[in-house]
Amino acid sequence: MEIDLYERIWMWAATALIVVFLGAIILTTGAEAIEPPSHVETIDPATISTHPEFATPKVVQRPDGSIVVPVVTAMFAFSPSPIEVPSNVPVTFRITSVDVIHGFQIAGTNANAMSIPGYVSQFTITFPKIGEYQIVCNEYCGLLHHMMSGKLIVK
Amino acid sequence: MTTTTMTATTTMAPATRNTLALANIGVAIAAFGVSTAMGLLQSLSIADINFPKRSEELYYMSVTAHGVLMALVFTTFFIMGLGYVIAQEGLGAIRGRALGWIGYWLAVAGSLSAAVTILRGKATVLYTFYPPMQAHPLFYIGATVLVVGSWIWGGVIIASYRAWRRDHPRVPAPLTVHGMLATVILWYLATIGVAIEMLGMLIPWSLGFVDKIDPLVARTYFWWFGHPLVYFWLMPAYIIWYTVLPRIVGGRLFSDPLARMAFILFLILSTPVGFHHQFADPGITAGWKLAHTVLTYGVMFPSFMTAFTVIASLEIAGRLRGARGLFNWIGRLPWSDPLFAAVALAMIAFTFGGFGGAINAAYAMNSMVHNTAWIMGHFHVTLGTTVALTFMGATYWLLPRLLGRQLRFTWLARAQPYLWFAGMSIFSVSYHIAGLRGLPRRVYSASLSGDQGAPWHFLTVVAAQGGMLLFLSAVCFVSVVIATWTSGKKIDAPPFEFAVPLRPPVASIWDRFGLWTVVAIVLIAAAYAYPLAELLSHPRYGSPGFKPY
Numbered sequence: 001m002e003i004d005l006y007e008r009i010w011m012w013a014a015t016a017l018i019v020v021f022l023g024a025i026i027l028t029t030g031a032e033a034i035e036p037p038s039h040v041e042t043i044d045p046a047t048i049s050t051h052p053e054f055a056t057p058k059v060v061q062r063p064d065g066s067i068v069v070p071v072v073t074a075m076f077a078f079s080p081s082p083i084e085v086p087s088n089v090p091v092t093f094r095i096t097s098v099d100v101i102h103g104f105q106i107a108g109t110n111a112n113a114m115s116i117p118g119y120v121s122q123f124t125i126t127f128p129k130i131g132e133y134q135i136v137c138n139e140y141c142g143l144l145h146h147m148m149s150g151k152l153i154v155k
Numbered sequence: 156m157t158t159t160t161m162t163a164t165t166t167m168a169p170a171t172r173n174t175l176a177l178a179n180i181g182v183a184i185a186a187f188g189v190s191t192a193m194g195l196l197q198s199l200s201i202a203d204i205n206f207p208k209r210s211e212e213l214y215y216m217s218v219t220a221h222g223v224l225m226a227l228v229f230t231t232f233f234i235m236g237l238g239y240v241i242a243q244e245g246l247g248a249i250r251g252r253a254l255g256w257i258g259y260w261l262a263v264a265g266s267l268s269a270a271v272t273i274l275r276g277k278a279t280v281l282y283t284f285y286p287p288m289q290a291h292p293l294f295y296i297g298a299t300v301l302v303v304g305s306w307i308w309g310g311v312i313i314a315s316y317r318a319w320r321r322d323h324p325r326v327p328a329p330l331t332v333h334g335m336l337a338t339v340i341l342w343y344l345a346t347i348g349v350a351i352e353m354l355g356m357l358i359p360w361s362l363g364f365v366d367k368i369d370p371l372v373a374r375t376y377f378w379w380f381g382h383p384l385v386y387f388w389l390m391p392a393y394i395i396w397y398t399v400l401p402r403i404v405g406g407r408l409f410s411d412p413l414a415r416m417a418f419i420l421f422l423i424l425s426t427p428v429g430f431h432h433q434f435a436d437p438g439i440t441a442g443w444k445l446a447h448t449v450l451t452y453g454v455m456f457p458s459f460m461t462a463f464t465v466i467a468s469l470e471i472a473g474r475l476r477g478a479r480g481l482f483n484w485i486g487r488l489p490w491s492d493p494l495f496a497a498v499a500l501a502m503i504a505f506t507f508g509g510f511g512g513a514i515n516a517a518y519a520m521n522s523m524v525h526n527t528a529w530i531m532g533h534f535h536v537t538l539g540t541t542v543a544l545t546f547m548g549a550t551y552w553l554l555p556r557l558l559g560r561q562l563r564f565t566w567l568a569r570a571q572p573y574l575w576f577a578g579m580s581i582f583s584v585s586y587h588i589a590g591l592r593g594l595p596r597r598v599y600s601a602s603l604s605g606d607q608g609a610p611w612h613f614l615t616v617v618a619a620q621g622g623m624l625l626f627l628s629a630v631c632f633v634s635v636v637i638a639t640w641t642s643g644k645k646i647d648a649p650p651f652e653f654a655v656p657l658r659p660p661v662a663s664i665w666d667r668f669g670l671w672t673v674v675a676i677v678l679i680a681a682a683y684a685y686p687l688a689e690l691l692s693h694p695r696y697g698s699p700g701f702k703p704y
């Protein structure tokens with residue numbers, strides 16, 4: 001196959017660019033464990049009303065000082081709300097849904113996960129800045145989807 | 156090949172008019188026209204600009220209709236029409252025309268069934284139709300029948316190719332045909348995913364044969380289909396870029412073998428990447444998401460190659476028109492030609508859209524933008540401009556050749572691509588920024604539960620201005636099409652001419668579609684078999700259907 005010299009240079013440059021992009025992703029994943037929420041755990045959505053963790057979800061402090069926040073999404077509210085957590089402490093959110101798929105997004109941060117019935121979504125994040133944050137549902141969940149919001153208070 | 160194509164078509168009489176192509180393109184443009192009006196209403200609604208009958212029901216129903224009509228109906232029918240043009244002009248004949256009509260009517264019936272169900276408010280589930288949100292069975296069945304119709308179209312294209320191949324052993328197929336074959340094969344591989352989801356899960360569940368459905372498994376099948384769907388739209392646009400654009404401007408195709416290679420790379424790389432739409436999902440392990448990320452970046456490569464080849468082909472044209480110096484050739488290009496302007500602007504949009512896509516696919520960075528208005532901004536630059544504007548430009552080129560009629564309102568056709576580009580720039584940049592600030596996508600009102608719109612309210616109002624320009628542009632486009640179709644001056648249909656490569660095409664490994672289909676299947680199996688098996692092996696509970704609309 002005859003390839004023009006300039007085209008050859010371009011193809012190598014494109015390859016280099018892709019390698020740099022991928023390198024940046026793989027490096028941060030490997031070195032700093034920066035990963036999207038990929039927790040694997042299933043739960044029966046029909047039993048959430050009697051579930052020890054999710055029936056009345058509350059912010060829990062672990063013995064090591066880290067925080068766990070179970071969150072239940074339902075049309076059209078987040079529970080608990082408001083959520084109060086301390087700043088500069090790892091906070092683990094555990095999220096599940098009782099009905100349709102919802103989104104759990106803390107606006108202005110990179111906390112962003114799908115809440116899928118039958119599964120528990122989980123990720124850990126540290127909030128360095130004190131303040132109030134909006135929690136929004138970012139997956140269409142019915143006619144009042146846009147009304148579904150919550151509040152996070154970082155103290 | 157080009158010479159035979161030209162002689163075959165210059166003599167084309169109205170009697171041999173490619174009605175199959177015209178019928179498909181007609182449906183595509185009708186769907187596009189209806190859908191753009193809905194787009195305008197949505198951009199107003201998000202910005203809290205009131206209009207009569209504005210309601211949540213109307214908003215979410217019209218988001219569903221806009222998505223289905225644009226992403227599934229407009230694109231599929233346009234591509235089917237283009238496929239029939241290419242079969243006729245590149246291969247000399249469409250084999251199985253009658254079957255082609257059966258496919259067409261199935262696809263029309265399926266689209267109507269889905270569209271009417273949506274408009275009646277019985278399927279407000281968006282074009283992604285994620286369960287356990289449940290639609291009326293006729294929505295799922297209609298969408299499935301549309302896909303079945305397109306499968307028949309694919310069969311006609313392949314049969315036409317095989318008939319041609321018997322008479323033309325060992326010569327490479329015309330590049331148009333090569334690109335279209337890759338598109339057809341990709342479509343078969345992609346639609347396996349959605350067929351499993353529809354036939355195995357959604358249809359029996361919506362009919363009440365089974366009570367529960369696993370939403371995550373269904374989503375996974377959807378995105379097996381959902382990402383290559385993007386390339387199903389993009390590859391026909393690339394066919395136009397590679398084969399029509401250089402010809403229109405009087406240039407030559409810079410590199411034929413690399414164009415062939417690009418189509419093959421799309422064929423094999425664009426399906427095993429679906430998890431990049433599911434980064435935020437539980438239940439899929441990080442390692443598999445990373446694997447799909449690597450392949451996602453791989454699929455950028457053929458787009459980089461396309462950028463080089465197409466721009467080099469245009470530079471040849473500019474220099475043949477007497478351009479000197481480094482950049483002077485750009486000004487020599489026919490910026491007032493509707494096809495050229497539309498396609499060139501589509502390509503500029505793709506530069507931004509492509510890099511935006513690289514950000515979306517960036518694994519951790521995706522968390523900043525996932526399901527925010529940024530994504531709306533992104534796919535309106537890519538599907539909404541790169542693909543849609545290319546198809547609009549191609550329509551200006553196709554109609555006189557298919558109808559034997561002169562384009563009417565040429566000045567409108569000239570202005571329309573610029574209007575679209577301007578409108579989309581305003582619309583898309585605003586939503587990109589609003590998304591970064593946290594505005595979720597697909598909301599009836601950007602003030603959300605009442606008073607939360609402050610960080611992005613202004614941006615949504617600006618986006619609505621963009622939406623108005625887009626609608627105006629769409630009105631121009633549809634007016635030109637209707638006027639040309641019904642009352643364009645009758646002329647001898649101009650020939651379909653495609654770009655001639657600098658060096659004549661030679662047979663190569665890129666022509667071996669059997670081999671590449673196998674490679675594509677192996678990659679899909681490698682990317683999906685294990686994670687799907689893992690997903691299916693968990694204790695799973697399933698969900699009943701919900702209809703909160």
